[in-house]
Amino acid sequence: MTRHDALTDELAQHTIDDKPHWFRLDRRDFLKFFGGGLLVCLADLPAWAQESGRNFGGHELPKDIAAWLSIAADGRVTVFTGKVEVGQNIRTSLAQSVAEELRVPFDTITMLMGDTDLTPWDMGTFGSRTTPTMGPQLRTMAAAARQMLVEMAATRWNADPATLTAADAEVTDTHQGQSLTYGELTRGEKLMKTVSTNVALTPASAWKIAGTAIPKVNGRDFVTGKHKYPSDIVRPGMMFGKVLRPDGFNATLVSLDTGEADKIPGASVVHDGNFIAVAAADLSTAERALSALHATWNVPPQPSNQDLFVSFKQTSKTQQEGDGPEHVSGSVPQAMASAAIKLHRQYTVQYIAHAPLEPRAAVAEWVNGKLTVWTGTQRPFGVRDELMAAFHLPAEQVRVIQPDMGSGYGGKHTGDAAIEAARLAKATGKPVKIVWTREEEFTWAYFRPAGLIEIGSGANRDGTLVAWEHYNYNSGPAAIATPYNVANQLSQFHPASSPLRQGSYRALAATANNFARESHMDEMAHAVKMDPMEFRMKNLTDPRLRAVLQAAAEKFNWGQAKPTPQRGFGIAGGADKGGYVATCVEVEINPTDKKIGIRRVVQAWESGAIVNPDGLRNQVAGALVQGIGGAMFESIQFANGRILNPHFAQYRVPRFSDTPRIEIVLIDRKDLPSAGAGESGIIGLAPAVGNAIFAATGVRLRNLPMTPASGASGETASVFHA
C-alpha cells in the first residue's frame, strides 16, 4: 500500500462506514503521508490570535501551525481545522471563506473538522471564536495558496506573476491566452509550504462566494437520515454500555451487590472505584444487567432551589487578589448621593439545562494500545486531554473524532461519555458505545449557572444616567459592563459556591447580565418618565448598538401603538462578543387567566461583514427561540442532591406553539471584521418580554424564568402571581 493510499484511508474514516481496521497515524506522520499536490500550512500567528489565546484556560494557541489545506492533483481542496460543526453552520461558512480567497468553486472544498489526529490543535468551538479567528486564519492560508499557484504558473510560463489572474480554480495569462487549472499546476508536484500571515485578504465588499446564502453543505444527508451523528456510530463487534448512577450528587457508595448482574449471560460488570457500569453485546441485555445491580448510597443533605440566592450571597467571594472590579470609573457613592432619582433592584436567574436533542454519546475502541473515541463534543482536543489523564496515555495514543453532532449550546465541553465508553472498552476488549438517556443528560451534565444580580442606578431629572453599579453573584462576568454612558460606574462579578455542577452555555452570563441591565434601564426610563427607547438613546453613543436599536424600533413601529392591559410592547438591546442585538417584543395577556403569550418579535442583528446571510438568520432566530425557554419557563428544580424535573414532561422547552412571529433584520457591515453569531442573539429576548409585560400590566418581573413565584417550572407566566 502506498503512503497516499494510507492517507486516503485515514480520510475515509470521516465517512464512518464500518471498517475492519485502520492505520495508526499521528499528526506529524500525517504530513509524511501527504501524497501529492500542494499542502499549505499556516504558521506564525498574527497578534489577534495570540491575544485571544491568552485568556482561554491557560492554553496558548500553538506557535507552530494553526491550520492546513491541501490541493490534490484532481483539484479537490481539503481544509483541516480543529473546529467542529454543531449546527451553527461553520462547515459551510468556513468553506465559503476559503473558496472566496482561493478562487475556486465552493463545491470543490471539503472541510475536515474536529479530528485530533488529522487537524491542528484547537482549543474548542465556543465563545463565538470560530468566525473571528479561524475565519481569517483559513482565509489567509487560502490567499497565500492562491499566490503560490500564481507563482507556479508564472514559473512555467516564464511570465510576470503580476500579469496573471486566478479565478475559478485556474490561473490565466490573458495576454498569451493560456490557462492552467490548479489541478494541472499541482499534478506531479509534492509541495509542502508554510505561509505566514501578512497576505492581503479580499475585502468583504468584493466577496462573491463568501457573503452569499449558500445552503448547508451536506444538507441532503440531514433530510434523508444518512448523516451519522456520534450516537449513530457503529464499530465491528461493538458492545453497549450503561453506567450505574448514584442516588444523588456527592454520594458515596455504601454497598454493591453484583451477584444477580454477573449471572446474566453476555453481560460484563465493571466496578472500579466509584465507576460502576455494565457492557453487553446488545442494549437490552446491558439495560437488564444495569437494573440487576443493587447498590446503596449515602447522599449527604444538600441545598435546594429555595436556599439558592441567599447562599450565593453568603458564599460569595470578591474577585481574586489583583483582579479588581470588571469595570470602574468615577465614584458611584458620590454620584448616587447627588442623583435626583435612584433605584436599587435585585434580579435572579435559575439554573437551566442545555438539553441538546442528541444526548451525550461516545463510541470508544482500543487497537494495539491506541484509544480512538467518536464523541459529540465542542472540544475534541480537550476531551483528548481528559482521556490522556484518565488512562495515563501520551497524546499520540489517543484520537478523538467528532462527527457533526446534535448540537451542544455550550453543554458538550466535557468528555464524560467518552471516558465512560473508553473505560468499558478497556475492560471488555471490545468497542463500546454509551448514549446517555434523557434523564442522565438532565442530571449528570452541567447547567447554566444560576445567579443573583443587584443593580443600583442614579439619574438626573432630564434622564441622564449619572451612577450605575452592577453586581453579579455566581452567574458570571460576561457582558457585565454597561454599554451606556455613565460617568460613575462599578461592575463586579462575585464567584460563589454552586450546589450544582455548572459550566458554559450559549452566551454564558450575558443573558443574565443583560436581562438585569435592560430590565433596569426600563425601570429607570419609567422613573424619569421617558419612552424606554428615547431614554436608551439619550444615554448611548456606541454607534453599533444605536444602529441595531434604531433598526429594530423602525421595523417594529416602536411607539406607534399604545399598550393596553391585554397588550404590551418592550424593547431591549445589548452587545457581546462582537455581536450587537436589539429586540422588540409584543406580548398578549389573556384577560381571564392572565397567561402571557409572546406574539411578535423583531430582532436586529449586526456582527460585522456577513459571511452567509441565510445561516446567520437561522442562528439569530434560533438563539431567540431558545431564549424563550430561559425567559418563560425553563428552570432546573433540585433538592438534596437530586434533580426533580429531569424529563421533557417536567422541564418545558420551547415548542412550535411557543414561537411568535419573528422578523430578523440583518445589518451587513462590510467594513468591519466578521464576528461570531451563534450566541448573543439569545440575550435580548428576556428583558424585552419583561419590559413588554410591565408596559401592559404595570407588574415588573425580575426573576427568570418569569413564572409564577411559587409555581412549578413549566407553567406559562401569569402576572397574577408575580
Place this chain on the structure above:
Amino acid sequence: MSDFILKVNGARLHVSAPAEKSLLFVLRDRLNLTGTKYGCGEGQCAACTVLLDGKPARSCLTPVSAAAKANITTIEGLEQNGHLSPVQQAFLDEGAFQCGYCTSGMVLCATALLRATSHPTEDQIVTYMDGNICRCGTYPRIVAAVQRASQSPQKAGGQ
C-alpha cells in the same frame, strides 16, 4: 427473544428481539437504520417518529411486537429512485434545520400531516407538530417548509 418479520420501507426484514423492546431499538441497533433518532425515550420529543401504515408513531414507545403487522416507513424510506420526497425537498429548500437531529422526526410528522390534510393552515401545522422538539429553535422555517411542501405539484404525502 422472539422472531419478527418487519415490513420496513417496503422490505420484509427478519429480526429477533425481546417482544417488549421498542421499535426504535430494533430499527437502530438491529437493522442499523440510524436515521430514526433517540431524543428522550419517553414520548416527549418525537425525534423517533416513524410512520406505521402512514400514521405517525413514537417508535420509542412502540413495542416491536405492535409494529410487526404494520407497514413501517422510516426516514430512509422516503427517497424514491434518488428523488427526495416533497417534504424532504422543502426542508432542504427552506434550510429548515440547524444541527438536523430533529429533522427526520419533523419530516415524517409533516409527511403524515400532509397525507391527512393536503393544505394545512399555520395553526393546523403548529397543533399537529407541537409534540416535536427542535432544540435549535428552527420552528418558523419548519412551518414554512411544510407550507412549501403543501404547494408541491407532487403529492406531498406520498404513497
